[in-house]
Amino acid sequence: MKITLSKKSKIGNVDFENLEFGKIFTDHIFVSKYSNGQWSEGEIMPYGDFLISPSARVFHYGQAIFEGMKCYKSENNSLILFRPDENFKRFNKSSARMAIPEIDKEVFFNGLTHLLKLDSEWVKKGDGNALYIRPFVFASEPSINASEANEYIFMIICCASKSYYGDQKIKVKIEEKYSRAAKGGVGYAKAAGNYAAQFYPTLLAKNEGYQQIIWTDSNNHKSIEEAGTMNLFFRIKDKLITSPTSDSILDGITRKSIIELAQSFNIDVEERPITIDELMSSFEKGELKEIFGTGTAVVVLPIESFGYKNKDYKIPEIENPFSIKLKKKLNDIQYDRSLDFGDWKLKIT
Ligand code: COI
Numbered sequence: 001m002k003i004t005l006s007k008k009s010k011i012g013n014v015d016f017e018n019l020e021f022g023k024i025f026t027d028h029i030f031v032s033k034y035s036n037g038q039w040s041e042g043e044i045m046p047y048g049d050f051l052i053s054p055s056a057r058v059f060h061y062g063q064a065i066f067e068g069m070k071c072y073k074s075e076n077n078s079l080i081l082f083r084p085d086e087n088f089k090r091f092n093k094s095s096a097r098m099a100i101p102e103i104d105k106e107v108f109f110n111g112l113t114h115l116l117k118l119d120s121e122w123v124k125k126g127d128g129n130a131l132y133i134r135p136f137v138f139a140s141e142p143s144i145n146a147s148e149a150n151e152y153i154f155m156i157i158c159c160a161s162k163s164y165y166g167d168q169k170i171k172v173k174i175e176e177k178y179s180r181a182a183k184g185g186v187g188y189a190k191a192a193g194n195y196a197a198q199f200y201p202t203l204l205a206k207n208e209g210y211q212q213i214i215w216t217d218s219n220n221h222k223s224i225e226e227a228g229t230m231n232l233f234f235r236i237k238d239k240l241i242t243s244p245t246s247d248s249i250l251d252g253i254t255r256k257s258i259i260e261l262a263q264s265f266n267i268d269v270e271e272r273p274i275t276i277d278e279l280m281s282s283f284e285k286g287e288l289k290e291i292f293g294t295g296t297a298v299v300v301l302p303i304e305s306f307g308y309k310n311k312d313y314k315i316p317e318i319e320n321p322f323s324i325k326l327k328k329k330l331n332d333i334q335y336d337r338s339l340d341f342g343d344w345k346l347k348i349t
Pocket residue numbers: 067068069195228229230295296297298
C-alpha cells in the first residue's frame with residue numbers, strides 16, 4: 001500500500017484534556033476509490049483538504065454513509081478495536097441501502113490497521129480517552145443525473161476524543177411533530193442525510209433547553225424509537241426495556257453489547273416496543289428508575305430528565321444505577337482490564 005507520511009505531526013499542539021468532540025484529527029487518512037466496478041487497494045496520506053468536483057453527486061443527492069468506531073489503548077499499550085466486524089457489516093448494510101457498492105473487507109481492515117499503527121500516539125490511555133474512527137463513503141462522480149453514481153471515495157479519518165458529553169447527564173425532549181425515520185425508509189442505515197434531517201428539530205429542542213430528541217414512530221408518535229445519536233434503555237422497576245431494532249431504528253453495537261452485559265449480570269432485558277403511555281404511567285407510579293442512551297460516541301449516557309408536552313419529568317437519583325455498572329463493565333473490556341466477552345476485541349498491536 002502506498003503511504004505518504006505527513007511532514008510534521010500536529011500532536012504536540014493538542015490539549016488532550018480539553019477535547020471538543022470531532023474537531024481534532026490525526027495526522028493521516030486512508031483513501032480508496034471506486035471506479036470501473038472496483039475499489040482500489042487504497043493509500044495513506046497526510047490529513048488535508050482535497051479537490052472534488054462541484055457536480056459530485058454527493059452534494060446534490062446526499063449519497064453518502066458513515067460509521068463510528070473507537071480504538072482504545074490498554075495499560076500495556078495495546079491498541080484495541082471494539083467489535084470492528086460489526087461496524088464493517090453495518091457499513092456495507094448502510095451502503096447497500098443507499099445503492100453504494102459494498103467495500104471489500106480487506107480494503108477496509110488493511111487501511112484501518114495501517115492507519116492506526118501510524119497514528120498510534122494519538123490514542124491515549126485512561127477511561128473516556130479513545131480514538132474516534134470515522135469511515136465514510138460518498139458519491140464522487142461528477143454528474144447531477146439523479147441516480148446512483150459510478151464513482152465513489154471511501155475514507156477513514158480519526159479524531160482524538162473523550163466521550164461525547166463528558167460526564168454530564170442530559171435532558172431530552174420526546175418529539176411529537178417531526179419524525180426521524182419512516183417504515184421502509186433509511187432509518188437503520190448510517191446515511192448522512194438521516195443526521196442532517198434531525199438538525200432542525202434538534203435545534204428547536206436545544207432552544208428549549210434540551211440536548212437531544214427522543215424520536216417516536218412516524219405513524220402516530222406513540223412508540224419510542226431512538227435518540228438519533230444513541231439507542232435508548234428504560235429501567236422500569238428492575239427490568240431494562242429497549243425498543244427492538246427495525247428498519248427505522250439503528251442496530252447499535254453498543255446497544256447489543258449492553259444487552260448481553262446486562263444479561264450476564266442477570267438483569268432482565270426486554271427488547272420490545274415501549275410507548276409514551278407506558279413511560280408516563282411508570283413515571284407516575286414511581287417505577288421509572290433510569291433512562292440511558294448507548295452509542296459509540298456517547299458510550300453509556302444517563303438521562304437526567306425528559307420533556308413531554310411542554311412539561312419536564314426528572315428521573316429521581318438512585319443508588320447503584322444499572323447505567324454505571326454496565327458502563328464500567330463495558331469500559332473494562334474496551335480498555336482490556338477484563339477478559340474478552342465472546343469475540344469483542346481486536347488487538348491491533
Ligand atoms: C456514533 O456514536 O458513532 C455516532 O455515529 C453518533 C455520531 C453522529 C456522533
